[in-house]
Amino acid sequence: MKIEVWSDYVCPFCYIGKRQLEKAIKESGYEEQIEVEYKSFLLDPSTPIDMEEPIFTALSKKYNLSEEETKKMTANVAVRAKEVGLEYNFDVMKTANTTAAHRLAKLANELEKAPAYNERLMKAYFLEGEAIGRPDVLKRLAEEVGLDRAKVEEVLDSRQFEDIVEADIYEAQQIGVRGVPFFVFNNKYGISGAQPQPLFAQTIEQAAAEAGLRKSIQLVGEGGAACSDGECEI
Incomplete structure (x- = not known):
């Protein structure tokens, strides 16, 4: 089964939705x-680099809104994040252009x-409170997850992969994505936003059933005496 996720690194609900999807899977x-x-997906590509x-x-x-009103608004988001194990710190967050990211x-x-990179950037x-629009910050974070610095610099110093990013954005427009996170299951079912956890689980079950997938066996108890590869434990 394939699940496609449109998201942006500065979208608070994208990180929450990521956790919900991971738990459901x-x-x-x-x-x-x-x-x-x-x-x-670029929420605001006009943000200066x-x-x-x-x-x-x-x-x-x-x-x-007043700054006090925005603090109340973000406090509600922080509560949502905490429910999935994330400790958002809006006090240190800054705006960022995420095109290079x-x-x-x-x-x-x-x-x-990609999994390690996406997780590292969202956590950062x-x-x-990392400034993930800055090349020096991106280089450091990318190196932390094992990306070669020379290759990272080559990408940042060019327009490499720009066409693929634009293709993702165009595809989102074609299927009607207006906001993120947006999840597509087996090119058939879509979930818009960080919806209640049971919806992710139900959608995976439905898509898996239609794809004819069989659940993995869950082992219970401790490992007992067994034979394998022509040998037996005695």
Whole structure:
């Protein structure tokens, strides 16, 4: 089964939705038969590359609210995040242009390091307040998950993978994605946003049943005496 996820690294509900999906997959019994592909989505590509405005200031301008009102709004999001084990720190978050981060994600995908890369960037942004729009920060975070610095610099110093990022965004537009996170199960079922946890589990079950998947056996008890490869434990 394939699950495609459109998300952005500065979207608070994308990290929450990521955790919900991971939990549903782990508990489904189909974990080894599910492939998850993260696709690019830019919430605000007009954000200047060098802008690192405090998130409360940015939200106040965007929604025409006082800073106190934005703090109350983000406090509610932080509560949602905590429910899935994430300790959001809005006090240290800054605005960021994520175009370069998405291009590097395509390199990480080629090198089979996309899961670690995506997790590291979201953790860096929401929990640590890292400026993930800055090349120096991206280089350091990418190296932390095993990406070669020379290859990372090559991507950042060029327009490499820009076409793939744009293709993801175009595909999202074609299937009607207006916001993220957006999850597509086996190119048939879609979930928009960080919905209640049971919905993820139900959708996986339905898609798996239609695909004819069989759940993995869950072992119970301790390992007992057994024979394998022509030998028996005595």
